[in-house]
Amino acid sequence: MQTTGAKATSFRRKDLLGLAELSREEIQAILDTAVSFKEISTRSIKKVPTLRGKTVITLFYEPSTRTRTSFEIAAKRLSADTVNLAIAASSAVKGETLIDTAKNLEAMRPDIIIIRHSFSGAPHLLAQRLHCSVVNAGDGLHEHPTQGLLDLLTVWEAKGRLHDLKVAIVGDIAHSRVARSNIHGFRTMGSQVIVAGPQTMLPPYLPDLGVEVSYSLPEAVRGADVIMMLRLQLERQGQMFFPTLREYSRFFGLNQGHLALARPEALVMHPGPLNRGVEIAPEVADGLQSVILQQVTNGVAVRMAVLYLLSGGEQSGAAA
Amino acid sequence: MQTTGAKATSFRRKDLLGLAELSREEIQAILDTAVSFKEISTRSIKKVPTLRGKTVITLFYEPSTRTRTSFEIAAKRLSADTVNLAIAASSAVKGETLIDTAKNLEAMRPDIIIIRHSFSGAPHLLAQRLHCSVVNAGDGLHEHPTQGLLDLLTVWEAKGRLHDLKVAIVGDIAHSRVARSNIHGFRTMGSQVIVAGPQTMLPPYLPDLGVEVSYSLPEAVRGADVIMMLRLQLERQGQMFFPTLREYSRFFGLNQGHLALARPEALVMHPGPLNRGVEIAPEVADGLQSVILQQVTNGVAVRMAVLYLLSGGEQSGAAA
Amino acid sequence: MQTTGAKATSFRRKDLLGLAELSREEIQAILDTAVSFKEISTRSIKKVPTLRGKTVITLFYEPSTRTRTSFEIAAKRLSADTVNLAIAASSAVKGETLIDTAKNLEAMRPDIIIIRHSFSGAPHLLAQRLHCSVVNAGDGLHEHPTQGLLDLLTVWEAKGRLHDLKVAIVGDIAHSRVARSNIHGFRTMGSQVIVAGPQTMLPPYLPDLGVEVSYSLPEAVRGADVIMMLRLQLERQGQMFFPTLREYSRFFGLNQGHLALARPEALVMHPGPLNRGVEIAPEVADGLQSVILQQVTNGVAVRMAVLYLLSGGEQSGAAA
Numbered sequence: 035m036q037t038t039g040a041k042a043t044s045f046r047r048k049d050l051l052g053l054a055e056l057s058r059e060e061i062q063a064i065l066d067t068a069v070s071f072k073e074i075s076t077r078s079i080k081k082v083p084t085l086r087g088k089t090v091i092t093l094f095y096e097p098s099t100r101t102r103t104s105f106e107i108a109a110k111r112l113s114a115d116t117v118n119l120a121i122a123a124s125s126a127v128k129g130e131t132l133i134d135t136a137k138n139l140e141a142m143r144p145d146i147i148i149i150r151h152s153f154s155g156a157p158h159l160l161a162q163r164l165h166c167s168v169v170n171a172g173d174g175l176h177e178h179p180t181q182g183l184l185d186l187l188t189v190w191e192a193k194g195r196l197h198d199l200k201v202a203i204v205g206d207i208a209h210s211r212v213a214r215s216n217i218h219g220f221r222t223m224g225s226q227v228i229v230a231g232p233q234t235m236l237p238p239y240l241p242d243l244g245v246e247v248s249y250s251l252p253e254a255v256r257g258a259d260v261i262m263m264l265r266l267q268l269e270r271q272g273q274m275f276f277p278t279l280r281e282y283s284r285f286f287g288l289n290q291g292h293l294a295l296a297r298p299e300a301l302v303m304h305p306g307p308l309n310r311g312v313e314i315a316p317e318v319a320d321g322l323q324s325v326i327l328q329q330v331t332n333g334v335a336v337r338m339a340v341l342y343l344l345s346g347g348e349q350s351g352a353a354a
Numbered sequence: 355m356q357t358t359g360a361k362a363t364s365f366r367r368k369d370l371l372g373l374a375e376l377s378r379e380e381i382q383a384i385l386d387t388a389v390s391f392k393e394i395s396t397r398s399i400k401k402v403p404t405l406r407g408k409t410v411i412t413l414f415y416e417p418s419t420r421t422r423t424s425f426e427i428a429a430k431r432l433s434a435d436t437v438n439l440a441i442a443a444s445s446a447v448k449g450e451t452l453i454d455t456a457k458n459l460e461a462m463r464p465d466i467i468i469i470r471h472s473f474s475g476a477p478h479l480l481a482q483r484l485h486c487s488v489v490n491a492g493d494g495l496h497e498h499p500t501q502g503l504l505d506l507l508t509v510w511e512a513k514g515r516l517h518d519l520k521v522a523i524v525g526d527i528a529h530s531r532v533a534r535s536n537i538h539g540f541r542t543m544g545s546q547v548i549v550a551g552p553q554t555m556l557p558p559y560l561p562d563l564g565v566e567v568s569y570s571l572p573e574a575v576r577g578a579d580v581i582m583m584l585r586l587q588l589e590r591q592g593q594m595f596f597p598t599l600r601e602y603s604r605f606f607g608l609n610q611g612h613l614a615l616a617r618p619e620a621l622v623m624h625p626g627p628l629n630r631g632v633e634i635a636p637e638v639a640d641g642l643q644s645v646i647l648q649q650v651t652n653g654v655a656v657r658m659a660v661l662y663l664l665s666g667g668e669q670s671g672a673a674a
Numbered sequence: 675m676q677t678t679g680a681k682a683t684s685f686r687r688k689d690l691l692g693l694a695e696l697s698r699e700e701i702q703a704i705l706d707t708a709v710s711f712k713e714i715s716t717r718s719i720k721k722v723p724t725l726r727g728k729t730v731i732t733l734f735y736e737p738s739t740r741t742r743t744s745f746e747i748a749a750k751r752l753s754a755d756t757v758n759l760a761i762a763a764s765s766a767v768k769g770e771t772l773i774d775t776a777k778n779l780e781a782m783r784p785d786i787i788i789i790r791h792s793f794s795g796a797p798h799l800l801a802q803r804l805h806c807s808v809v810n811a812g813d814g815l816h817e818h819p820t821q822g823l824l825d826l827l828t829v830w831e832a833k834g835r836l837h838d839l840k841v842a843i844v845g846d847i848a849h850s851r852v853a854r855s856n857i858h859g860f861r862t863m864g865s866q867v868i869v870a871g872p873q874t875m876l877p878p879y880l881p882d883l884g885v886e887v888s889y890s891l892p893e894a895v896r897g898a899d900v901i902m903m904l905r906l907q908l909e910r911q912g913q914m915f916f917p918t919l920r921e922y923s924r925f926f927g928l929n930q931g932h933l934a935l936a937r938p939e940a941l942v943m944h945p946g947p948l949n950r951g952v953e954i955a956p957e958v959a960d961g962l963q964s965v966i967l968q969q970v971t972n973g974v975a976v977r978m979a980v981l982y983l984l985s986g987g988e989q990s991g992a993a994a
Contacts, residue, residue: 075462075463076463077407078407079406079407079408080407080408080409080465081406081407081435086719086721087717087719087720087721088719088720089750089751099441100458100459103411103437103459104462106437107409107435107462107464110409110435110437111407111409111435115747115750115751117743117747117750119739119743121739130947130948131950134947134948134950135739135947137967138740138946138947138967138970139740139743140967141967141968141971142715142744142747142970142971142973143715143716143971143974145720306454306458307450307454307455308450308451308454310451310454327457327458327460327461328461330458330461330462331461331463333462334462334463395782395783396783397727398727399726399727399728400727400729400785401726401727401755420778420779423731423757423759423779423782424782426757427729427757427782427784430729430755430757431727431729431755626770626774626778627770627774627775628770628771628774630771630774647777647778647780647781649781650778650781651781651782651783653782654782654783
């Protein structure tokens with residue numbers, strides 16, 4: 035793969051809050067590190083002592099299984115100790131502020147707190163107030179940076195570059211932190227992004243992000259190197275962003291026919307969990323162009339890289 | 355204890371799904387390995403590096419504390435990394451298929467997935483689709499193979515053999531995966547099984563399994579070497595499989611008097627949790643013939659053996 | 675800090691159930707050990723192999739994040755394996771007795787069970803019946819001994835002694851296991867305790883504990899070396915122990931003005947979580963005299979010490 039020639043010391047932040055604030059060199063440094071970590075998960079003994087004696091707390095205010103599991107596996111393969119806190123919305127209401135909860139956890143001397151929260155900006159608030167590292171595992175409608183990074187890694191592996199690609203992102207852009215992180219990531223790396231979805235699901239600020247906007251799935255995927263379908267959040271359906279599931283699926287569900295419009299070896303991506311037959315046809319999700327499961331595998335590698343770099347690790351020699 | 359002379363290489367499967375498909379040699383190989391692992395839990399340092407760097411995921415779609423805890427302790431004593439996923443029925447409904455969830459987890463490169471699911475056959479479905487090992491921790495009304503194995507180990511330790519015993523299993527046979535795994539296990543090892551319960555709780559296929567059927571507890575336990583009482587699932591009571599708790603207890607609750615009908619040193623077993631005073635009198639549960647807590651201790655040993663053998667371990671030298 | 679000259683072998687118990695039964699020498703032995711462990715959490719590699727191969731189970735019948743997390747981090751920094759069991763009140767009702775659950779867990783050969791339960795005395799019941807060590811992590815209205823110990827450690831560090839201090843504890847004394855453990859702890863170490871709260875929140879037995887009683891916050895804090903504010907359990911408000919939140923706050927909320935009544939460098943303490951603006955003004959909670967976050971840090975150290983000493987560790991050389 036062609037690198038941007040980023041130096042070993044390119045990523046030197048205390049926190050990972052979003053891709054919007056990362057430079058091309060910083061993103062490349064994380065991806066380079068992730069590549070070197072990816073091999074560990076293929077070993078018989080999938081563990082290196084790199085973060086032995088470090089304490090990593092996952093603090094999830096929204097239910098999650100896959101993201102929490104991915105972070106937990108990443109931390110354990112680096113030999114860190116992990117502690118999981120799942121805080122139900124109900125008990126969070128019980129009086130203590132988010133800052134107090136976080137200050138409290140910090141007083142137990144963790145090295146990294148990984149937070150998911152329904153309020154956009156919650157991780158930033160913690161990052162300002164805490165001395166330990168903070169990783170954003172998804173905040174409201176804002177960002178989900180490790181998802182963006184794993185998507186970049188997946189495309190980089192398959193295409194050999196991250197610049198001069200056409201990336202189509204399709205679905206409920208307005209409510210997707212995955213879309214936002216990917217828009218920032220692909221734009222920073224030098225690729226073109228076009229989004230498509232029903233008008234009610236496209237936020238007004240897209241042109242400011244340098245993103246092309248379309249209301250047509252076929253138009254968006256035409257000539258694309260990457261097609262990223264977003265999960266339709268069925269639980270929002272009551273809010274009437276589209277008339278019926280059937281209509282959504284008909285206009286914004288990816289099927290085999292659409293692939294012919296894209297570049298010959300265009301990648302099909304999805305952050306999961308899949309609504310098969312809604313935003314993506316089963317034969318496309320399971321087809322030869324789908325890299326959906328590689329995304330998941332890369333999620334562990336990218337999270338290992340992020341935990342490692344935030345702990346002060348050098349980019350080179352990561353998987354020693 | 356008398357062994358069947360099974361060779362070290364008798365258990366060579368990718369998955370443990372049920373006892374129905376295991377040969378006598380395979381069962382014996384697991385039990386032999388479990389015996390050698392049992393000693394580890396009596397040490398001051400209860401841990402061997404055998405599975406260091408392996409990732410074990412528990413994926414429980416039904417609530418469980420004791421089985422999950424037993425597997426988790428077993429994995430940790432072998433130095434494996436464990437990740438727990440408890441998926442509430444409610445969130446499982448959220449769209450993603452079981453296969454997609456499992457494929458997703460597999461993409462994170464675990465070595466073993468331990469699954470409990472309310473649908474019979476769910477672990478088999480995963481085993482077919484996944485490259486990693488799958489362990490059935492209870493599937494619907496079908497099997498609970500590690501429970502069957504721990505029961506076999508407990509009887510083997512106490513009686514010195516697993517053949518030519520009379521084993522009485524009493525209670526709600528129709529809804530018991532514990533009963534099914536034990537029926538397969540004891541039949542395969544050469545023992546006789548008789549089941550007893552109210553007619554509404556006895557499934558029609560029992561004779562096909564080579565099992566004798568009775569509607570009378572005293573008749574079933576007469577001359578028995580092993581009396582295994584099943585937990586009455588009180589939460590099913592609304593379904594009216596019996597008129598009242600009192601009547602159930604009177605006809606199918608084991609008391610001290612019944613023990614006189616069995617063999618002099620007959621074992622009293624129960625998979626837990628106990629309904630004291632319903633299916634078993636407290637003085638019997640706590641009596642000299644009860645091996646209920648030994649069952650629990652053996653559960654950890656059997657699960658260590660299963661995790662070890664599925665990871666490609668040799669039977670000999672297990673506890674090195 | 676001035677010690678009482680306790681010997682290395684002063685703490686030789688199987689269980690930690692409450693501070694009421696501990697001698698001055700025993701408390702001092704735990705605090706001395708905690709001091710030596712505290713340094714570990716400041717290292718880059720926050721882990722010692724002291725309890726490698728030990729199994730620690732947290733068995734929580736009441737929801738908790740911070741106490742469970744503190745114990746879990748403490749155990750992991752000593753290299754113990756931890757298994758968390760959170761048992762919802764609903765599922766505990768499902769038939770099995772507490773003793774049966776505990777006996778069951780004991781059969782899996784844990785070294786230490788840490789229990790939180792809404793019934794006062796539950797940990798004592800287990801301690802009598804189990805061979806493994808039992809730690810009380812809060813039982814009903816009775817005791818929360820590790821909280822008491824971390825408070826003692828915090829005061830000892832700041833004041834250099836634990837005798838001849840005036841300690842004011844303010845709030846809902848009647849429903850506070852934190853207050854009871856602190857009363858026992860500070861009395862045993864040779865300090866004076868005065869409690870204050872509305873009459874409905876003061877239990878009748880206080881004089882028997884050698885505690886002075888007041889109905890006035892200003893009176894209680896006058897000349898105090900330590901002011902410990904209790905969390906107002908807002909969920910009890912329906913029970914009408916006081917007319918309104920505003921009135922409670924006005925009469926029993928600590929503000930900056932009250933600090934002038936206390937000794938010049940009086941410590942402000944709170945077990946958390948804080949109700950800012952109810953029992954404590956934000957500027958006091960965050961002020962220079964507040965040691966609230968030190969309490970949390972010391973919680974990990976004290977719990978490390980307790981786990982270590984219960985496992986048979988010697989007081990000296992703890993952090994080798």
